[in-house]
Amino acid sequence: MHMANELISIPVSGVTIGAAAASLGLICSRIRRELVSEKIALMGVLGAFVFAAQMVNFQLPLMPGTSGHLIGAVFLATILGPNLAVIVLSSVVIIQCLLFQDGGLLALGCNIINIAIVPSYVGYFVYRAIAGDRKNKTRLLAAAVVACVLAAEAGSVLVVVEATVSRVLLVPVGTFLATMAGVHLLVGAMEGVITVAILSYLTTVRPDLMEGITADGILSRKAAIISLVIITIITAAGFSLLACGKPDGLEWSYLERPDRPDFKPLIVNEDMRIKAADEFHGKIALMPDYSARGASEEHPVSAGWTSLAGIVGSAVCMGIIWLFAKLLRPAKPATK
Amino acid sequence: MHHSYLDKYADGDSFFHCLDSRVKFLAAVAFSAFVLLSGPKAIAVLFCFAVGPFAVLIWADIPLSFVFRRILAVCPFVLILALSGPFYDRLPENVAVGPYVFSLAGGWLRCISILGKFTVTMMTLFALVCTTRFADLLAGLEKMRLPQVLIIQLGMLYRYLFVLMDRVHHILRARSTRKLRNLGFRRETEIAAAMAGSLFIRSIETSQKIHIAMQARGFCGQFHSMRTMEITRRDIFFIAGVIIFLGLIQWGVKPFMGGAFL
Numbered sequence: 279m280h281m282a283n284e285l286i287s288i289p290v291s292g293v294t295i296g297a298a299a300a301s302l303g304l305i306c307s308r309i310r311r312e313l314v315s316e317k318i319a320l321m322g323v324l325g326a327f328v329f330a331a332q333m334v335n336f337q338l339p340l341m342p343g344t345s346g347h348l349i350g351a352v353f354l355a356t357i358l359g360p361n362l363a364v365i366v367l368s369s370v371v372i373i374q375c376l377l378f379q380d381g382g383l384l385a386l387g388c389n390i391i392n393i394a395i396v397p398s399y400v401g402y403f404v405y406r407a408i409a410g411d412r413k414n415k416t417r418l419l420a421a422a423v424v425a426c427v428l429a430a431e432a433g434s435v436l437v438v439v440e441a442t443v444s445r446v447l448l449v450p451v452g453t454f455l456a457t458m459a460g461v462h463l464l465v466g467a468m469e470g471v472i473t474v475a476i477l478s479y480l481t482t483v484r485p486d487l488m489e490g491i492t493a494d495g496i497l498s499r500k501a502a503i504i505s506l507v508i509i510t511i512i513t514a515a516g517f518s519l520l521a522c523g524k525p526d527g528l529e530w531s532y533l534e535r536p537d538r539p540d541f542k543p544l545i546v547n548e549d550m551r552i553k554a555a556d557e558f559h560g561k562i563a564l565m566p567d568y569s570a571r572g573a574s575e576e577h578p579v580s581a582g583w584t585s586l587a588g589i590v591g592s593a594v595c596m597g598i599i600w601l602f603a604k605l606l607r608p609a610k611p612a613t614k
Numbered sequence: 615m616h617h618s619y620l621d622k623y624a625d626g627d628s629f630f631h632c633l634d635s636r637v638k639f640l641a642a643v644a645f646s647a648f649v650l651l652s653g654p655k656a657i658a659v660l661f662c663f664a665v666g667p668f669a670v671l672i673w674a675d676i677p678l679s680f681v682f683r684r685i686l687a688v689c690p691f692v693l694i695l696a697l698s699g700p701f702y703d704r705l706p707e708n709v710a711v712g713p714y715v716f717s718l719a720g721g722w723l724r725c726i727s728i729l730g731k732f733t734v735t736m737m738t739l740f741a742l743v744c745t746t747r748f749a750d751l752l753a754g755l756e757k758m759r760l761p762q763v764l765i766i767q768l769g770m771l772y773r774y775l776f777v778l779m780d781r782v783h784h785i786l787r788a789r790s791t792r793k794l795r796n797l798g799f800r801r802e803t804e805i806a807a808a809m810a811g812s813l814f815i816r817s818i819e820t821s822q823k824i825h826i827a828m829q830a831r832g833f834c835g836q837f838h839s840m841r842t843m844e845i846t847r848r849d850i851f852f853i854a855g856v857i858i859f860l861g862l863i864q865w866g867v868k869p870f871m872g873g874a875f876l
Contacts (some may be wrong), residue, residue, distance in 0.1 A: 282692045284731040288650055306761035314834045316825040321820040322770020323778070326738060330778035330813055333786065336806035348810055373775070376743055376751065377621065382735055383742075384646050409867050446654065446728070447695055447703035448721060475807030476814070486816055526806045585658035586712035586869045592661040596668050603672045 280374065281437060283382030287444035294440065295387030300396055302368055305361050306320070317362070323367040324354065327365045331370055349465075353473050354403035354428045367394035392436045397429035404428050422477060423470030430466030435456040451466070467592075522565075623744040629848070630673045630745040635754030637849045641856045642742040646735045648837055648860050652868065654709075660730040662770040662863050666856075667737035676744045685736045692732050699725040757843055766837060778817060785809050 285296075328350040335347045350370075356362040371389050374380040381389045408421035438455045441447050447454070480487060624631070632636070635690075649663050672679060703721035749769070767806045789805065796802065 280691065282732055283646055283650060283735045284692060284728045288647055290695060291647075303761055306763040310761075310763055314827045317821075318766055318823040319768055319824040320827060323774050323817045323824065324779040325767065326727075326774040327773035327814060327817040330782040330817075333779070333782050334809045334813070335807050347806075354858075365767055369764065369771050373771060374766060376737075377748070377772075379684055379736060379739055380699075382646065383643055384650065384735075387770070392824045396642055401620070412655045415704060443850055447646065447698070448697070449698045450702070450725060471803060472810070475803050476811045479807050479811035481816065481818055483811065484829060487815070487818065527766075583710075583712060585710070588658045588867060588870075589661045592665050595665045596672075599665075599669045599672050603675075607675065 279442065280371075280381035281385040281392070283384045285441050285444065285446055286385055286388060287446060290440055290444045291384040291387060293387075294383070294391055298368075298387040298390040302364070302390070305364055307591075309361050309365070321358070321362055321366050322370075324358070325369050325373075328354065328366065328370050335608075346455065346474050348476070349397075349430075349469050351397035352405065352422065352429050352469070353400040353476065355398045356405050357403035358421070360398045363402070364395050366399060370394070388437075388440050389610075392433040392440075394514040396432050396436060399431045401429035415481075419478065422474045423467070425469035426473055427463065427466035430462040430469060431459060434462035451483045621743060621748055623674070623676045624744070624747045626674060628745070630670050630674045630741070630852075632848060633852055634843060634845055634849045635743075635750040636758055636843070637845065637853060638742050639751065639754055639758075641853070642738050645738050645856065645860065648651065648864060649731055649734050649738070652731075653727075655720065655727050656868075657727050657730055659863065659868050660727070660734055662867050664734050664737065666859055667734065667741040668747065668798075670741040670791075674745045676740070681737065681744075684740070685733060688736070689729075689732065689781065696725045696728040699728070701803065705766045717844070724835075753843060760839075769837070774820070776818070778813070781816065782809075782813060785813065789854055796857050 304522075312385070319325065331348045331350060333347070351363065351367055354366055357363075358366065368390050371393050375383065376390065402425075405421045405425040409418050409423055435455070435458070438451065438458050441454070442451050567594050615660075634817070645663075649660070652659050652663075666815045671678060675709060700719055700721035704719045706717040707720050708715055709723070732875065734875060752765055752769055752772075756762065786809075789809065797805070
């Protein structure tokens with residue numbers, strides 16, 4: 279689920295980082311006033327709890343050898359409310375990026391949106407909309423499962439949207455969307471099961487902790503409307519991508535059909551459509567490299583030499599750096 | 615688990631360790647952006663980019679085996695998406711390496727390019743993280759006007775991450791010594807939920823104790839630090855180096871590489 283730098287383009291990265299920063303800033307300034315030291319300590323420890331809880335794995339049915347674990351977005355959102363949950367989960371995503379190198383620096387905006395912001399809000403509002411103000415236990419548990427599934431789906435659709443808008447991948451939108459949605463249906467269902475299990479464990483063991491969650495169901499109608507709007511927007515984004523999948527796949531139009539692997543493409547490099555696609559790439563890649571590429575097609579051998587020189591030169595450079603570092607570094611003390 | 619388990623190399627004292635964390639952070643972001651700006655099938659130029667983080671890692675005395683083991687551990691998602699390239703783009707393209715010219719499917723070029731960019735930007739991230747203590751990075755980010763709520767949250771999370779990880783290791787060890795076979799999905803889920811639930815209760819109790827301790831020490835919503843951060847000559851030297859390196863590759867090397875092919 280964590281996007282890497284390479285799956286998004288620079289404009290997408292800029293826009294998502296801006297959006298994530300803006301919404302985090304907004305949330306921070308809103309909760310700043312009501313933040314007492316109790317909440318500060320609670321949020322910090324619960325962030326660490328998310329990491330620790332993700333290490334608690336359990337066997338999945340039907341798939342021997344695989345194991346699932348809690349992700350925690352909906353769990354936290356139901357317990358802390360969406361605003362605090364967003365801050366906690368964003369800090370988890372940032373630490374995952376900086377300390378565990380999961381997800382890239384430029385994809386941080388995407389990851390915060392996909393993993394923290396959207397699942398928290400979707401999960402919270404769906405949970406509120408379904409759970410209502412009843413104290414019916416089955417209804418609460420059903421709400422948790424549906425909220426988990428929808429939160430996971432919303433995040434996965436956003437991954438597809440960001441990757442497709444970036445045009446880095448070659449996978450057709452339909453296939454990609456179906457795969458991601460399918461996988462995250464399973465992930466969301468598993469997440470729902472474990473969330474429900476934890477919530478019911480907590481209600482039996484520490485009912486005093488859980489009272490606040492089940493008691494106040496005041497904003498259920500508002501919650502229903504907001505969750506519907508969010509889900510509609512995300513579904514619309516997914517479907518609009520599917521709908522414009524064909525024109526969007528300008529560069530796939532001249533490619534081979536994926537359903538017939540032994541199909542040999544007859545088109546050669548002079549084809550107009552490839553030129554158009556290249557031109558298009560030149561435009562979206564910000565670096566108009568297609569003229570240079572044309573030159574390399576005319577003189578493949580000389581281009582080959584320059585690139586070989588680049589590779590060998592880089593390797594030699596690294597070798598020299600390594601050697602110098604080795605020679606210049608003071609001898610290490612033997613204790614280590 | 616000691617708290618410096620993850621960033622155990624960040625306590626060094628090399629040239630790069632002593633730089634201002636803001637400078638390093640911005641340099642890493644700019645460097646990653648320049649790497650991503652190279653074309654979708656660029657491969658050769660990535661080798662040139664790799665020299666930068668490689669030099670930092672070597673000079674800062676960070677073992678490359680550590681870096682590459684961690685990169686391998688986080689690559690599966692990217693690997694799957696990159697390997698889907700060859701299925702969808704089988705149009706052969708001419709690839710020239712020195713005197714040899716051969717043809718390779720465009721999808722493979724893209725695949726290699728994505729993985730190359732992944733490796734280079736990951737090396738950059740490692741060069742940043744392995745030379746900067748997390749507290750310094752947070753102080754730098756705070757100076758760069760990140761909301762203080764988020765900074766405090768990150769600091770608290772980092773502080774208690776290792777405490778709770780130790781706890782979960784104890785719980786997992788207890789389970790593995792008592793549970794000797796697969797008990798079926800329902801029972802397994804119940805056990806996992808009880809583990810996570812009890813961990814949650816203990817976390818809440820810990821946070822209440824922390825809150826009492828904070829109040830006892832007069833916490834009033836602000837964290838104070840004695841640290842002063844200023845840009846020194848060393849930082850300016852580093853910034854100049856990064857600009858020259860990136861400029862040289864972007865406008866000196868890339869145009870001759872042909873952008874697209876090897």
